[in-house]
Amino acid sequence: TVQVPYVGQTQNLSQLQAAFRKGGGVIIFGEGGAGKTRLVQEFYQGLKLPPRLLLGSCRPTEANLPYQPWIEMLRHSISQEEWMRLPAIWASHLSLLLPELVSLRADLVRPPEASSDQMRATLFEAVRNLLVSLAADWPVLLFFDNVHWGDDASLDILAYLLEHGIFANNTGLLVMAARTEENNPFLDRLLLSSSPGFRLQSVEVDRLGEEEIAELSHHVLGKRPPQGLVERLAMDTGGNPFFLLETLQALLDTGPDLDLEMVDALPLVSSVHQLIQSRLRQLSGPTQELLMAAAVLGNEFDVGVLEKVATVSAEQVAQGLEELETRRLLQSTVDSRSLSYAFVHEKIRESLLQEISPARKRLLHTRVARALAEHFSFEKDRFAAVLAAHYEEARSLPEAFDAWVQAGQYAQRLSSFADASNAFSRAERLIPRTASLSDGQVCHLYTEWGELLYELNDAITLRRIHQTLMRIATDRHSDLLMGKALDGLAEACFTVNQFADGLEYTDQALLYLRKSNDPYARMEALTHRGIFLSMLNRLSEAQDVFREALDLAPDTDDPLLLRARGHANYRLATTYIITGWPKEALRYGEQSLQDYTRAGRAFGQVMTHVVLSMANHFLGEYANGRLIAGAGIELAGRIAAWRMLGDLHICRAYNEIDLGEFGPAWDSAQQALALGIKHEHNDIVASAYRACGDIYRQLGAFDPAVN
Numbered sequence: 001t002v003q004v005p006y007v008g009q010t011q012n013l014s015q016l017q018a019a020f021r022k023g024g025g026v027i028i029f030g031e032g033g034a035g036k037t038r039l040v041q042e043f044y045q046g047l048k049l050p051p052r053l054l055l056g057s058c059r060p061t062e063a064n065l066p067y068q069p070w071i072e073m074l075r076h077s078i079s080q081e082e083w084m085r086l087p088a089i090w091a092s093h094l095s096l097l098l099p100e101l102v103s104l105r106a107d108l109v110r111p112p113e114a115s116s117d118q119m120r121a122t123l124f125e126a127v128r129n130l131l132v133s134l135a136a137d138w139p140v141l142l143f144f145d146n147v148h149w150g151d152d153a154s155l156d157i158l159a160y161l162l163e164h165g166i167f168a169n170n171t172g173l174l175v176m177a178a179r180t181e182e183n184n185p186f187l188d189r190l191l192l193s194s195s196p197g198f199r200l201q202s203v204e205v206d207r208l209g210e211e212e213i214a215e216l217s218h219h220v221l222g223k224r225p226p227q228g229l230v231e232r233l234a235m236d237t238g239g240n241p242f243f244l245l246e247t248l249q250a251l252l253d254t255g256p257d258l259d260l261e262m263v264d265a266l267p268l269v270s271s272v273h274q275l276i277q278s279r280l281r282q283l284s285g286p287t288q289e290l291l292m293a294a295a296v297l298g299n300e301f302d303v304g305v306l307e308k309v310a311t312v313s314a315e316q317v318a319q320g321l322e323e324l325e326t327r328r329l330l331q332s333t334v335d336s337r338s339l340s341y342a343f344v345h346e347k348i349r350e351s352l353l354q355e356i357s358p359a360r361k362r363l364l365h366t367r368v369a370r371a372l373a374e375h376f377s378f379e380k381d382r383f384a385a386v387l388a389a390h391y392e393e394a395r396s397l398p399e400a401f402d403a404w405v406q407a408g409q410y411a412q413r414l415s416s417f418a419d420a421s422n423a424f425s426r427a428e429r430l431i432p433r434t435a436s437l438s439d440g441q442v443c444h445l446y447t448e449w450g451e452l453l454y455e456l457n458d459a460i461t462l463r464r465i466h467q468t469l470m471r472i473a474t475d476r477h478s479d480l481l482m483g484k485a486l487d488g489l490a491e492a493c494f495t496v497n498q499f500a501d502g503l504e505y506t507d508q509a510l511l512y513l514r515k516s517n518d519p520y521a522r523m524e525a526l527t528h529r530g531i532f533l534s535m536l537n538r539l540s541e542a543q544d545v546f547r548e549a550l551d552l553a554p555d556t557d558d559p560l561l562l563r564a565r566g567h568a569n570y571r572l573a574t575t576y577i578i579t580g581w582p583k584e585a586l587r588y589g590e591q592s593l594q595d596y597t598r599a600g601r602a603f604g605q606v607m608t609h610v611v612l613s614m615a616n617h618f619l620g621e622y623a624n625g626r627l628i629a630g631a632g633i634e635l636a637g638r639i640a641a642w643r644m645l646g647d648l649h650i651c652r653a654y655n656e657i658d659l660g661e662f663g664p665a666w667d668s669a670q671q672a673l674a675l676g677i678k679h680e681h682n683d684i685v686a687s688a689y690r691a692c693g694d695i696y697r698q699l700g701a702f703d704p705a706v707n
Helices: 010-022 036-046 068-077 080-085 088-094 100-104 116-137 152-163 185-191 210-221 227-237 241-252 269-280 285-297 303-309 314-326 346-355 358-375 384-393 397-413 417-433 439-455 459-476 479-495 499-513 519-535 539-551 559-578 582-599 602-618 622-638 642-658 662-678 682-698 702-706
Strands: 025-030 052-057 140-145 172-179 200-204 300-302 330-334 339-343
Touching: 010 025, 010 036, 010 172, 010 200, 025 036, 025 152, 036 140, 036 172, 052 068, 052 116, 068 152, 080 100, 080 116, 088 116, 116 140, 116 152, 152 172, 152 185, 152 417, 210 227, 210 241, 227 241, 241 269, 269 346, 285 303, 285 314, 285 339, 285 346, 285 358, 300 303, 303 314, 303 339, 303 358, 314 330, 314 339, 339 346, 358 384, 384 397, 384 417, 397 417, 397 439, 417 439, 417 459, 439 459, 439 479, 459 479, 479 499, 479 519, 499 519, 519 539, 519 559, 539 559, 559 582, 559 602, 582 602, 602 622, 602 642, 622 642, 642 662, 642 682, 662 682, 682 702
Parallel strands: 025 172, 025 200, 052 140, 140 172
Antiparallel strands: 300 339, 330 339
8 A cells, every 4th residue: 555665576576587488377376465466567567578468357346247357358458450450250259248349340240149168168269369369469468366256257268278378489478366365166176277288387475574574664664663673563464565564554643753663562463454444534524435335336446336326426526536545545547438446455445344334335235236237237237246246235135136147147148157057046045035026037047047057967956956946836836936847857857868757747847837827938848848758759749749839839029939939840850850751850940940040049040950951861852951061060160069060060971972972971971070089979970980881882892881
């Protein structure tokens, strides 16, 4: 909090300089107030040719916002010219984080919907390509501060960059800083990575020695302290620079005639909270109120939001901020978008929050939630987790529930699975305390959560949450929720190949859902029942069930029902392929493609290209089959759908074999084989070998065909 010269850390500075010459990554550990950020600042300023600085900062109030440190860094550190130079394929995927890129570049389109794993991998690769592009022009220092508060998705990008050798060959350095006393399982996972390409050095900030304490004290107090005082300062502060400076500030506040020889006692480190409080008591009443509102807003806040929260005029807000900046409690951070302020140190904010009464804290959280909802009205989904936390602290539980569900959906769209699961779990915990929630709201939560867990193949959690939903349904006497719970248990059975048990659950689910007024839930349960019947080789019954599902939404523009229709039509088409009716498969496959296209579901469109290519092949329309497979391959490549890509390469190979085009067929089969081996997917590998064998057989090379 006091501008002082930098002392000590000589060895750590040398280690950072050596790391910069080699490239890779460094993580700096130290307790709160130890000077981790200052160490990086001194390292950067000490380089003869300063690199391009990219700064990301994790904050405790944003720990549930996936990618937020990256969003802020990309938004404020990358120039318009650099965005224009980035290839469109990477800029399009980064527009998921920065929607404004679509307005900046006319050649960008929103990336097609993909599976979560595919979207996540492509987004990470887009970030890597952007950094590689920047580092090609000038070395880069990428600094992520306070990673002990980092969210799962943001830290996963950092791990990805390290695993893929970012900043190798003297092109830059990734530096992270973390508190030793804070626990973050996502950071632990990053640190425990054993990837061969992982290059992460560790630096621990040293505590100040007596000579360094004496030098700093001399600067702050204006005279060199006696050795006895230096020894007491070393013992009482533990050599922590923040504690030392706060203690020295307290000594200064005793008056201008301070006699260092007569100092009998020092404020204890354990009373740093009291030291900070003594500084806060020197503020005027309105400024104290303003600072409390700022503390509830977060470590860094927008002045426009603070003005909405404060009960004083804009002029008084400006005066208060000037006073707080003069007293070195806040510091301004100006960018092209807005004027923001940040606490000089997070411990000041932590101390403030301890002193706010529960009643006042609830009132402030209510004001903050309303102000943020108004301020971020056009991007509520991105800040939904922050809103949810404020609503929850304000005891506005219905609003908190909806915001947590929205936060989970947003995180899921960005493939931030841990953040999504946490948000859905936070929403679930509010159900017993929020009697006003409708069955539809509760069903919506478990529909979204169940879809996430099914995609993650997490049968255990999928079963657990739907068992919980069953208890909620019993308490509420809700047919909709009971049917949804049973259908969710059926999905859990499917993930572990328990098809007979899954069929039984869907039968029970439909008994309840037929009494509810939710066509989407009924359609999905019927489609699930048809899938189980197919897996049990009861194909004729399965076809009847799929048709029953389709009858529930014969004509609709609802995206949710279109998605359900696309699913049912696709499943019906596959049964006709299996039973040898390719014309019917073609009809239902084309309808599925229309439904998925209208619903905007790219992954569904890719799936239907597989069944359409197969139907054309069995009809002898090999040229059409090859053409459709090629279109599917192009779409699958754009969304990185490797499993569907493998299937489509095989479909194209078989159509090419029957066209007598053995060279292209061999190439298609080899591409499928490479994908299957890379992802250890035995079905794709086996199908690719079968296609190669058929090519050999057609050419009369029977021994290679047998092999």
